[in-house]
Amino acid sequence: MIRLLVALLLLALPALAQPQRDTLTIGITQYPSTLHPNIENMVAKSYTLGFVRRPITAYDADWQLICLLCETIPTLENGLAVRETTPDGKDGLRVTWRLREGLRWGDGTPITTADLRLTYDAGREGTTGIGPAEFFRSAYEFIAEDARSFTLRFDRVTFQFASLGDFAPLPAHLERARWESDPRTYRTRTLYDTEPTNPGLWNGPYRITQVQAGSAITLERNPHWSGAAPAFRRIVLRTVESTPALEAQLLAGQVDMIAGELGLPVEQATALIRRTGQRFRAEYRPGLIYEHLDLNLDVPALADRRVRQALLLALDRGQIVARLFEGRQTVAQTSVNPLDWPHDANVRSYPHDPARAATLLTEAGWTPGPDGIRRNAEGQRLSFELMTTAGNRSREAVQQVIQAQWRQVGVEARIRNEPPRVLFGETLSRRRFQGAALFAWVSAPESVPRSSLHSDEIPRAERNWSGQNYAGFRNAEMDALLEALPQELDREKRRVLWHRLQAIYADELPALPLWFRQDAHLWPAWLEGVRPTGHLNPSSLWVEAWRVR
Amino acid sequence: MMRLIASRLAQIAVTAAILSFCAFLLIALMPGDPIDLAIAGDPRLSAEDAARLRALHGLDQPLMARYLAWAGAVLEGRFGHSRLFAQPVAALLWPALLSSLELLGLALLLAAGFGIALGALAALRPRAAPFVQTLALVAQAVPSFWLGILLIILFAVQLGWLPAGGEGGWRYLILPVATLCFANLAAYARHAAAALTQALNEPHIRTARAKGAGERRILLAHALPNAGVPLLTIAALDAGALVSGALITETIFARPGMGKLIYDAVMGNDFNLALLALLVVAIVTMLATLAADLAQRWLDPRLA
Numbered sequence: 001m002i003r004l005l006v007a008l009l010l011l012a013l014p015a016l017a018q019p020q021r022d023t024l025t026i027g028i029t030q031y032p033s034t035l036h037p038n039i040e041n042m043v044a045k046s047y048t049l050g051f052v053r054r055p056i057t058a059y060d061a062d063w064q065l066i067c068l069l070c071e072t073i074p075t076l077e078n079g080l081a082v083r084e085t086t087p088d089g090k091d092g093l094r095v096t097w098r099l100r101e102g103l104r105w106g107d108g109t110p111i112t113t114a115d116l117r118l119t120y121d122a123g124r125e126g127t128t129g130i131g132p133a134e135f136f137r138s139a140y141e142f143i144a145e146d147a148r149s150f151t152l153r154f155d156r157v158t159f160q161f162a163s164l165g166d167f168a169p170l171p172a173h174l175e176r177a178r179w180e181s182d183p184r185t186y187r188t189r190t191l192y193d194t195e196p197t198n199p200g201l202w203n204g205p206y207r208i209t210q211v212q213a214g215s216a217i218t219l220e221r222n223p224h225w226s227g228a229a230p231a232f233r234r235i236v237l238r239t240v241e242s243t244p245a246l247e248a249q250l251l252a253g254q255v256d257m258i259a260g261e262l263g264l265p266v267e268q269a270t271a272l273i274r275r276t277g278q279r280f281r282a283e284y285r286p287g288l289i290y291e292h293l294d295l296n297l298d299v300p301a302l303a304d305r306r307v308r309q310a311l312l313l314a315l316d317r318g319q320i321v322a323r324l325f326e327g328r329q330t331v332a333q334t335s336v337n338p339l340d341w342p343h344d345a346n347v348r349s350y351p352h353d354p355a356r357a358a359t360l361l362t363e364a365g366w367t368p369g370p371d372g373i374r375r376n377a378e379g380q381r382l383s384f385e386l387m388t389t390a391g392n393r394s395r396e397a398v399q400q401v402i403q404a405q406w407r408q409v410g411v412e413a414r415i416r417n418e419p420p421r422v423l424f425g426e427t428l429s430r431r432r433f434q435g436a437a438l439f440a441w442v443s444a445p446e447s448v449p450r451s452s453l454h455s456d457e458i459p460r461a462e463r464n465w466s467g468q469n470y471a472g473f474r475n476a477e478m479d480a481l482l483e484a485l486p487q488e489l490d491r492e493k494r495r496v497l498w499h500r501l502q503a504i505y506a507d508e509l510p511a512l513p514l515w516f517r518q519d520a521h522l523w524p525a526w527l528e529g530v531r532p533t534g535h536l537n538p539s540s541l542w543v544e545a546w547r548v549r
Numbered sequence: 550m551m552r553l554i555a556s557r558l559a560q561i562a563v564t565a566a567i568l569s570f571c572a573f574l575l576i577a578l579m580p581g582d583p584i585d586l587a588i589a590g591d592p593r594l595s596a597e598d599a600a601r602l603r604a605l606h607g608l609d610q611p612l613m614a615r616y617l618a619w620a621g622a623v624l625e626g627r628f629g630h631s632r633l634f635a636q637p638v639a640a641l642l643w644p645a646l647l648s649s650l651e652l653l654g655l656a657l658l659l660a661a662g663f664g665i666a667l668g669a670l671a672a673l674r675p676r677a678a679p680f681v682q683t684l685a686l687v688a689q690a691v692p693s694f695w696l697g698i699l700l701i702i703l704f705a706v707q708l709g710w711l712p713a714g715g716e717g718g719w720r721y722l723i724l725p726v727a728t729l730c731f732a733n734l735a736a737y738a739r740h741a742a743a744a745l746t747q748a749l750n751e752p753h754i755r756t757a758r759a760k761g762a763g764e765r766r767i768l769l770a771h772a773l774p775n776a777g778v779p780l781l782t783i784a785a786l787d788a789g790a791l792v793s794g795a796l797i798t799e800t801i802f803a804r805p806g807m808g809k810l811i812y813d814a815v816m817g818n819d820f821n822l823a824l825l826a827l828l829v830v831a832i833v834t835m836l837a838t839l840a841a842d843l844a845q846r847w848l849d850p851r852l853a
Contacts (some may be wrong), residue, residue, distance in 0.1 A: 008845065031634075127601075127605065134595070182603070213633065213641060214810070215715070215716060241801070245698075245701070248698070248714070251705075252706050253709070421818070429585055464599040464603075
């Protein structure tokens with residue numbers, strides 16, 4: 001009898017040692033300010049909603065536009081997109097999408113074009129205040145062909161016509177009455193924020209079952225999900241804003257993985273992997289976060305292209321990336337990511353060359369002064385402010401190195417940092433910076449940088465300070481390219497325009513390119529199937545592929 | 550006594566009104582309103598969108614009009630909506646308040662208990678005084694973020710006995726309470742030691758000893774009540790901390806309390822949330838000070 005018990009115990013031991021992995025706890029560093037798909041853009045919201053709702057189209061991990069809720073991506077060739085003339089006589093497009101069969105909300109209600117009609121109506125109604133504003137301005141008519149097919153008519157021709165990433169269906173059976181009762185206050189009354197555990201709000205593999213505002217969101221399988229069943233019964237998204245605390249929770253086993261989209265800085269993740277050996281796996285995914293130095297071109301010294309080129313030549317970006325980021329950032333030559341198809345590998349580059357930088361500065365009239373800092377003919381020192389977001393340790397470290405490397409060629413950078421809210425909300429947006437500002441742009445694949453490079457986008461009071469051309473860059477050819485690019489539907493012709501854009505960028509240097517940031521995705525060794533994308537569509541959109549090894 | 554209470558309550562009401570206006574003014578004058586931040590975050594927002602959003606949020610109104618509208622709504626019990634969390638402000642404030650009360654209440658209670666005990670030890674056993682003074686010095690000098698991380702590494706990561714952070718049962722409270730308790734211990738220990746040393750040298754203590762009273766009775770019945778006045782002042786000041794939260798500890802241990810809420814609200818330009826939270830903290834601090842004043846008068850009638 002005793003032998004039998006011992007044998008049973010021995011048989012049971014492996015099962016006891018293998019923990020039941022039906023819950024996955026993910027640590028993220030930000031909590032979404034709203035769960036409404038069409039109000040505000042933030043990474044925490046995109047990541048969270050990736051598990052519980054699906055957009056109609058999205059860019060996948062290979063940066064290709066794919067259908068998630070639709071059947072086919074519309075193209076001119078397949079006839080789902082048709083050029084036409086708008087009632088105002090402008091060039092326009094008529095684009096049709098068809099929803100996949102069997103799509104349902106989490107309460108079993110079918111997803112139909114009535115849900116998309118609500119999104120369209122709410123987006124077009126200005127007082128509702130839901131975005132994306134430009135999309136709804138351009139889409140001047142919505143036509144429900146039947147319960148699954150709908151057509152949008154656009155008053156402009158743009159190569160991005162097939163992408164509906166920001167046009168997400170809203171459950172009309174739950175939200176239409178709320179919206180219609182008072183569109184102006186809909187933002188504060190939407191069920192997405194007042195009753196987020198209502199299953200009818202969600203159409204992804206999971207639905208939200210519990211919300212602890214500011215700290216955790218619990219998701220459970222959606223019984224009405226028509227796609228492949230996800231592996232985990234429950235997913236908990238736990239917000240830990242302090243990255244040392246998040247790392248501690250990972251090590252203590254309170255969180256299983258840290259999402260790269262909202263996780264640890266690369267250098268912290270690398271150190272963690274070095275210390276913990278095989279316990280975790282890390283994937284460093286190069287992405288579309290473009291770290292650069294915006295220069296205020298109204299500062300006389302920086303208005304000279306030779307000075308800007310000298311400043312870039314004086315920087316040893318490869319060395320900075322190697323020393324501060326363990327080599328895990330991609331040095332940039334322009335704002336176009338090497339992983340993006342329009343990237344031109346032959347664009348002019350600026351390898352570290354302090355001698356050439358010194359020559360250019362001398363040519364521009366800046367000669368070394370008695371204190372080592374260069375002066376012009378009027379005796380003015382080549383000195384300007386170098387700003388970044390206060391409290392961002394890695395940027396502050398980079399700033400120190402930049403300051404030292406510029407000093408070697410006789411340029412003085414005076415460090416002055418501000419909290420992000422002041423830097424972005426006031427100093428940059430009102431162009432009050434007097435020199436250079438180190439920060440990042442986040443974009444989507446093949447994103448036309450009109451807002452940061454077109455001369456119309458220079459922020460000024462009469463435009464309500466909108467626009468992100470903080471540098472004040474003005475170039476007629478660049479303006480023409482930025483206007484022509486979105487309207488060019490032929491990919492090869494567009495490639496030529498993109499290459500010209502990059503050539504101008506690399507010559508003129510409206511901003512000094514530094515590198516494209518990589519996200520550090522940390523998973524336990526037993527998890528597989530996570531595919532980081534490196535762009536704004538998060539890895540959570542493909543959660544049904546995540547599996548226990 | 551009733552006149553005193555009435556007069557102090559009136560003072561509190563006036564101070565709260567002035568404070569709310571000052572807080573409103575300061576937050577409104579901070580650079581970068583919500584629409585500036587939205588513009589910075591979404592390059593596709595046009596000048597017309599910015600103007601429309603400003604009108605939608607009421608940010609196109611003059612400052613005074615905005616303040617009066619907010620104050621009027623608060624007096625009617627309408628606390629508004631949080632822009633940052635898309636929730637009614639009251640729904641956010643209560644859980645955070647309860648979380649902070651739980652964490653800081655326990656930490657301060659333990660800090661006061663251990664602090665007074667250490668102070669008594671130093672007063673009664675002069676040979677132990679250097680130890681108590683050193684401990685108080687260390688407690689005051691050690692930054693709570695450092696101690697917190699150290700405790701997490703030891704008890705959560707290395708030993709795996711306790712959770713590293715978050716909210717749950719009593720186990721989740723141990724490390725943050727220990728961190729805060731240690732940080733607050735010093736003030737109570739030093740003040741208790743000084744006050745009890747002074748009280749134990751009073752003539753009535755000598756009389757009690759001469760009459761044969763035991764040391765425990767002397768300490769608890771004769772010395773402590775006399776030493777209680779300065780300790781009550783510290784406790785009253787700490788009462789404000791009970792509701793203002795402990796930002797650093799809450800951040801390290803990932804606990805959503807008042808400190809974190811107020812910080813996020815101010816940094817995120819969430820007027821409704823920041824103003825109400827700051828007002829609650831100010832009013833509770835003032836009421837606690839009033840309560841401490843009344844308790845001091847009760848302990849020492851000469852103050853009346």
